[in-house]
Amino acid sequence: MLAFIIRRLLQAIVVMLTVALIAFTLFRFVGDPVNQMVGIETSAEERAQLRQDLGLNDPVVFQFVRFIGNAARLNFGSSYQFKTPVIDLIADRLPATLELAFVSALFSLLVGIPMGVYTALHQRSILSNVFLAASLIGISLPTFLIGILLIFLFPVTLHILPSFGRGDVVHIGFWSTGLLTASGLKALVLPAVTLGLFQMTLIMRLVRGEMLEVLRTDYIKFARARGLSDRAVNFGHALKNTLVPVMTIAGLQLGSIIAFALITESVFQWPGMGLLFLRAVQNVDIPIMSAYLLLVALIFVIINLTVDLLYAVVDPRIRIDARTA
Amino acid sequence: MSAQAPVPLADEPQRRSRLAAVLDSDIAYSFLHSKVTIAAAIVALVIIAAAMLAPLIAPHDPYDLRTLSLLDSHNPPAWLTGGDARYLLGTDDQGRDVFSTILYGSRQSILIGLMATLFAGCLGIALGLIAGYAGGSLDALIMRAADIQSTFPAILIAMLIDGTSRALFGEQRNDQTVFWVMVLAIGLSFWVQYARTVRGSTLVEKNKDYVLAARLIGIHPGLILFRHVLPNVVGPVLVIATINLALAIITEATLSFLGLGLPSTEPSLGTLIQIGQKYLFAGEWWIAIFPGITLAALVLAVNLLGDWLRDALNPRLR
Numbered sequence: 001m002l003a004f005i006i007r008r009l010l011q012a013i014v015v016m017l018t019v020a021l022i023a024f025t026l027f028r029f030v031g032d033p034v035n036q037m038v039g040i041e042t043s044a045e046e047r048a049q050l051r052q053d054l055g056l057n058d059p060v061v062f063q064f065v066r067f068i069g070n071a072a073r074l075n076f077g078s079s080y081q082f083k084t085p086v087i088d089l090i091a092d093r094l095p096a097t098l099e100l101a102f103v104s105a106l107f108s109l110l111v112g113i114p115m116g117v118y119t120a121l122h123q124r125s126i127l128s129n130v131f132l133a134a135s136l137i138g139i140s141l142p143t144f145l146i147g148i149l150l151i152f153l154f155p156v157t158l159h160i161l162p163s164f165g166r167g168d169v170v171h172i173g174f175w176s177t178g179l180l181t182a183s184g185l186k187a188l189v190l191p192a193v194t195l196g197l198f199q200m201t202l203i204m205r206l207v208r209g210e211m212l213e214v215l216r217t218d219y220i221k222f223a224r225a226r227g228l229s230d231r232a233v234n235f236g237h238a239l240k241n242t243l244v245p246v247m248t249i250a251g252l253q254l255g256s257i258i259a260f261a262l263i264t265e266s267v268f269q270w271p272g273m274g275l276l277f278l279r280a281v282q283n284v285d286i287p288i289m290s291a292y293l294l295l296v297a298l299i300f301v302i303i304n305l306t307v308d309l310l311y312a313v314v315d316p317r318i319r320i321d322a323r324t325a
Numbered sequence: 326m327s328a329q330a331p332v333p334l335a336d337e338p339q340r341r342s343r344l345a346a347v348l349d350s351d352i353a354y355s356f357l358h359s360k361v362t363i364a365a366a367i368v369a370l371v372i373i374a375a376a377m378l379a380p381l382i383a384p385h386d387p388y389d390l391r392t393l394s395l396l397d398s399h400n401p402p403a404w405l406t407g408g409d410a411r412y413l414l415g416t417d418d419q420g421r422d423v424f425s426t427i428l429y430g431s432r433q434s435i436l437i438g439l440m441a442t443l444f445a446g447c448l449g450i451a452l453g454l455i456a457g458y459a460g461g462s463l464d465a466l467i468m469r470a471a472d473i474q475s476t477f478p479a480i481l482i483a484m485l486i487d488g489t490s491r492a493l494f495g496e497q498r499n500d501q502t503v504f505w506v507m508v509l510a511i512g513l514s515f516w517v518q519y520a521r522t523v524r525g526s527t528l529v530e531k532n533k534d535y536v537l538a539a540r541l542i543g544i545h546p547g548l549i550l551f552r553h554v555l556p557n558v559v560g561p562v563l564v565i566a567t568i569n570l571a572l573a574i575i576t577e578a579t580l581s582f583l584g585l586g587l588p589s590t591e592p593s594l595g596t597l598i599q600i601g602q603k604y605l606f607a608g609e610w611w612i613a614i615f616p617g618i619t620l621a622a623l624v625l626a627v628n629l630l631g632d633w634l635r636d637a638l639n640p641r642l643r
Contacts, residue, residue, distance in 0.1 A: 015473050026485075030492040140625040142575045144582045144595075145617050148602055152614065156605055163606075259478045266583050267602075278583055281488035289488055300476050 001312070008308050012301045017068075019297040023290035024067045027077075028060070030286060037080065076291035081283050086291045090273060095175050096166055097272035100264070101257045103179075103188055104196030109250060112200040113243075116207025120215065121234060131204065138201035143260060147194040147267035154190060162187045164269040195264040199253050206249055210242040251307045255300045355637045365629035372623045376431035383425035384411070388591070394420050399604070402611050415611040417600060423611060426597055427619050433593035434620070437507050438574040444512030445573075446566050449519025450559070454550045456520065457527025468524065471517040479514035480576055486510035487585045507586055511573050518565050526558035564638060567631035571624045578620055594620045 027033065034051050042050075051057060055066060070076070076086040119128040138146075155163035167183035169176040178184025214220060215238055223233045262274025269275070273292065280288035356362055375382065398420035401408045408415065414423040456467040474482065490506045530536060531554065539549045580586040581595030589596055594616045601613025 014469075015476065018473055026489065026492075030489055136628070137621075137625065140571070140628050141621050142579055142582075142624070144579055145598065145621060148598065148605065148613055148617060151602075152605055152610055156608070156610075255476075256478050259481050263480075263579055263583065277484075278585075281484055281491070282584060284488065284492045286492065289485070293485065296477070296481065304476060 004312055005309065008305055012305050015301055016294075016297060019294060020068055020071060021064070023071075023293045024064050026293075027067070027286050027290045028056075028063060033286075037078075071291075071294055076294075077287040079280075079288050080285045081279070081288075086287045089276060089288065090291060090295065091174065093271060093273045093276050095177060096270060097258065097261050097265070097274060099178060100188070100191055100195060100270060100272060101254065101261055104192040104194075105199065105250070105254055105257055107192050108196040108199035108203055108253075111196075112203030113207050113246070115200075116204040117211060117234075117239060119204065120208045120211035123212075135201035135204055138197050143194060143198060143263045144267050146197055147190070147264060150190050150194055151267070161189055163190070166271055191264050191268045191270050194267065195257060195261055198260075199250075199257060202253065203246065203250060207242060207246055210245055211238060214238045214241050248307055248311060251303060251310075255296075255303045258299055259296055355633070359633060361629060362633040365626040365633070368622055369626035369630060372431060372619065372626070373435055375428055376435050379425075379428035379432050383422075383428045384413075385422040385425045387421040387426045387429055399609055401609070414615050415609075417597075417612045418604065423615055426592060427594070427616050430592050430594045430597045430616060431619060431623065433504075433587055433591065434574055434577055434595070434623075437504065437511070437577045437587075437593065438570050440508040441511035441515070441573045441577070442566055442570045444508055445515035445569065446519055446562060448512065449516035450523050450555070450562060452516065453520035453523025454527055454554060454558070457524040458531055458546070458550055458554065464524075467520065471520055474514075475517045479511075479572070480579060482514035483510040483576055483580060484583075484585060486513060487580060503587055504591075507577055507580065510580070511576050514576070515569050515573065518569070519562055522561050522565060523558050526561070527554055530554050530557050560638060564631065564635045567627065567634050571627040571631060574620070574624055574627070594623075 033054065033056065034047050038047060038050065055063060058066075074087045078084060079086050079089060082089060115131050119131050122128050141149075151163045154161045162183070165187060166178045167185070167187035168181040169178045169184055170180045178188060220233060220238055223237055228236075259274075261270075261272060262278055264270065265272045265274040266278055273295075276288060277292040279285070280292070356366075380386075397409065397412070397416050398418055400412050400416040402415040402423075403410050403413050405415075412422045412424070414427070416422055417426065452467050452471075456464040487506060487510050490502075490510075494502060494506075535553060536549060539553055540546075544552075577586060577593060578595030578598070581593045582599045584599065587593045587596050589600055592600070597616035598613050598620070601609075601611075601616065604612050
């Protein structure tokens with residue numbers, strides 16, 4: 001088990017270093033950092049001085065090591081657009097994105113799992129077919145189109161729910177939350193549904209597939225033969241065994257929810273990290289781009305690592321495979 | 326599906342036609358017995374044909390600024406009050422006929438989707454073949470790169486490549502480069518799945534006798550790979566390609582919607598929806614909703630075709 005953990009940790013570090021290399025290459029070689037920081041009236045000497053101060057004349061390897069050292073201390077330099085430290089900008093917007101991501105993940109689980117269970121238990125019912133057809137459409141519709149359709153339906157046509165922004169937020173220490181105000185909660189509904197819909201259909205199909213598999217197994221047949229009630233069999237035994245793989249996928253999906261949040265944030269002008277990154281790409285604000293890249297990579301690596309380790313705890317076969325490999 | 330390499334050359338044409346006949350009839354059978362698939366094929370064909378023939382059938386040329394008149398802008402669809410019979414689906418903010426922009430826009434979306442899928446396919450197949458056949462450190466390098474890339478969503482990688490191109494080209498970014506940057510960005514973000522599949526089948530194929538025979542008579546490894554191994558590993562790739570076509574179209578539309586893709590002078594469906602989003606609140610829903618419906622129908626149809634192709638080629642998965 002220890003060897004397995006160490007191997008996975010090493011892999012995670014390699015991934016982070018690779019991403020750091022890409023981020024560093026972006027920062028250092030795409031566009032000239034000095035040109036981005038100074039105005040037109042800056043003289044050549046001042047530019048040379050700044051170049052020296054920033055350490056851009058040092059060997060590239062030193063610069064890379066320094067870049068990693070700075071990144072580890074959360075120092076990503078200053079944004080070219082706003083002239084403020086990137087980490088402040090991100091810290092300011094992180095709560096908005098995380099709240100959106102968690103609420104939509106919760107939505108997709110709370111709606112997706114019951115729908116999946118229902119379609120598995122009542123395979124032939126009309127409602128199941130409606131759910132399945134809807135899920136196919138949900139997978140085919142791009143996120144931004146779902147958002148626009150929802151905006152068209154609720155704020156524009158029915159004049160309920162706000163169509164942009166975060167509503168009123170309450171500041172608790174460094175964290176700003178919209179979950180404690182009525183307008184904040186209202187503003188959260190449409191973005192969370194938009195972002196969660198794709199994951200919801202995914203979870204529904206997954207639960208349905210797993211549940212159908214489990215219902216075919218011998219221990220379920222035996223449980224029925226013992227005369228256990230339908231409810232005990234379906235929920236006590238079948239659902240419980242369905243949820244292990246579902247939790248894994250849902251965990252892995254959390255990362256893509258955070259990444260895909262940027263589309264939803266753009267549709268609803270949600271003041272999160274994704275919108276910040278989007279503006280950065282449009283304005284070639286490389287420090288923000290590389291910081292966002294590293295941050296998303298870190299989130300992904302942590303989630304993958306946690307899921308892998310949890311899986312190894314739950315499923316002994318993986319531990320043994322890892323030992324022999 | 327398990328086509329062995331044609332060892333005796335004389336038999337080759339006959340074998341191939343017999344194989345094609347069996348394949349055709351199987352696939353034709355499952356095709357004709359699925360109403361949904363037939364409907365999807367018709368929808369996809371209509372949209373693709375209309376898009377490709379856009380210059381011939383579009384009532385207006387949205388790129389020809391001389392024919393546009395701002396007096397005609399923001400017209401609702403023809404059947405609503407204030408609608409103009411010349412503009413079936415209404416006009417946008419520049420007075421462009423929405424129906425014509427949809428035709429031209431679908432053309433952009435489909436072309437970029439096809440090119441990106443082709444590029445991703447070629448890259449992924451080549452890397453997969455090399456990784457599977459060469460093995461060793463080259464294999465490890467390619468597959469670790471694939472692992473790292475697959476931890477990130479494709480759209481993020483495409484955005485990053487697009488952002489890099491902005492920094493590199495600066496002001497010289499014109500419409501033509503944007504088209505190819507999109508193809509490159511989307512193509513590069515989708516190669517992993519092809520590479521993994523092809524590598525897997527190559528590992529199986531390379532130990533078979535026909536490869537050994539080809540090596541023994543001294544055929545160049547590159548030739549073995551592309552002439553003999555490739556035809557035997559390419560089957561599953563078709564399925565991936567169909568599903569990826571839908572994904573590529575979605576990715577392009579998303580990038581364009583986010584303002585990172587095609588400009589409003591040469592819009593794709595995503596750009597059209599982005600333009601229309603601004604006017605949604607003014608009640609001018611047709612500018613965004615019609616391109617949206619087209620995009621959704623196209624992607625849904627391609628997805629359904631992909632699902633059907635997967636089931637038809639792999640009966641075991643059904």
